[in-house]
Amino acid sequence: MGFLGGYGQVLAESSVLGAFWVNITLTFWSAIISLVLGTVAAAMRISPFTSLRAVSTLFVNIFRDIPLTVVMVMMSLVVSMALGVQFSNDLNMDAYVLAVIGLGLYHSAFVAEALRSGVNTVPLGQAEAARAIGLTFSQSASLVVLPQAFRGAIAPLGNTLIALIKNTTVATAVGVAAQTSGLMKGMIEIHANYVFAIFMTFALGYVIIVIPVGLATTALSRRLAVKR
């Protein structure tokens, strides 16, 4: 049996696609959490209420400057073990939920910054013109400012999504073993002679996922860009 045949055997007995699917579902659920939390944080950040702005600024600065690995290790050693928070009786499910919460919290800071930078792309003159033609606050926000802000936020949101897809590999720090970094480690430990081929398999998987997402979000942000 040649090298290729031997590696084919290795691939056949490991569920590489299944592992990528776990990362995709991790991405999906943490993206929802980070979108909700990030939108709330961004709304608080741009509100006129000092206390809400301060809380949002603190939250964003903490989660933007803390390494994701620290968040994930804390989810495992502090939240789960020291504090005894349990989401499921199934250990794998528990680790999965902890990973989703950690990823969601971390990336919500970047979503909040993306949305805020989107609002910042809207020139002041737009709001002034909206008031000048007699629009109320809610009309100027919903008809003039926010639609433009959303378009300006697509490119940074796309970058956050790409970072999130790649960062789901850090779920291994919480103990989600069935995803790519865990499976890759396991496969290398069993089949040490195929270490390079195993790495290239997973690496190309990410290239195939990440590059189209990047092209798609860039095309979308360009198409929806407000010409100024």
Place this chain on the structure above:
Amino acid sequence: MSAQVAAPHSVLFDAPGPKMRRTIGFVNLGGGLVILAIIAWAGWRLDQVGQLSAYRWSVVIERDTWVYYLLPGLLHTLEAAAIAVVGAILFGLVFGVGRLSQNALVRLVTGAVVEFFRAVPVLLMMIFLWYFLPGIYSGLGWVHPPDPSFVAVVIALILYNGSVCADLIRTGVHNLPSGQGEAAAAIGLTPRQALSSVLVPQALLAMLPALIAQLVVALKDSALGQIIAYSELLNEAVLRGGIIRVLPSLVVAAAMFIIINYTLGKLGEYVGSRMRSRTSQLDPETAEDLPMNVTAKAAATIIESVDQDGYSQAEWRDEPWQDWRGDPLRSHLRLGPEKTDAN
């Protein structure tokens, strides 16, 4: 009180009047009470499970914690990040200039390398190198090889951050006014000389704030080394905390990371605003042609195009096969995508 603190921007809201200021006061009062309630509840819960005991938190002020764990860990973190950033700049120079090359093959290869390392998660590279390096070591017959976890962390960080730097250099050169490349051609510099002595140095200076932001990314990513047993700050904090004192120990390590990264982030913002302010005194119309503003303009564009996670927004914009169109020098000299010798 709230009138003193200016809103971060006023696209959505007017300056508050007397009625709004009263509302803001009420919301602040309510918000403050909610926050106090949450803190009190969290403290009560932590105390319930015994996490606030003096024994647990004394780990923070014990000498051994700092001398044998946190400070050596911090040193290892800084060491990995510093070497990685220096290596990333060198990697970025080679591959950034490669992507501006006149040789289509060089552009294709460097472009593929950069896109590959930007798309692959850093953790996968670290795990791979961690298992791959010992084989290389024994192949080379090294008696005292360097710690494979350290080398794996540094190389993985160099490959990812270097690819980001390569794109920063390319974007920086593209964003210079076309007059720079034209002037270089006019005084008889070859395209290669123009790149090395006119375009790239200006792009590098413009990159400075983005490079500081990249240092933050490298510092944060160096914590991934914990997963492959590199003795960096997070790993040492986990070791020191054990099972009983893991909460205070990790809180201290997290605070150290946050303080360092926040300070570096502010430094990057300051450098960026200094560079942008070099143009702000001047009329933007005429400022475009002044050489002193070239770097500042390019800096402003680069700063805009980089988000906090080091992902350049310009990343996916230029199709590699169209690179030459964006290159001021090449377009000025009417050079096509095929290799052409200007001499």
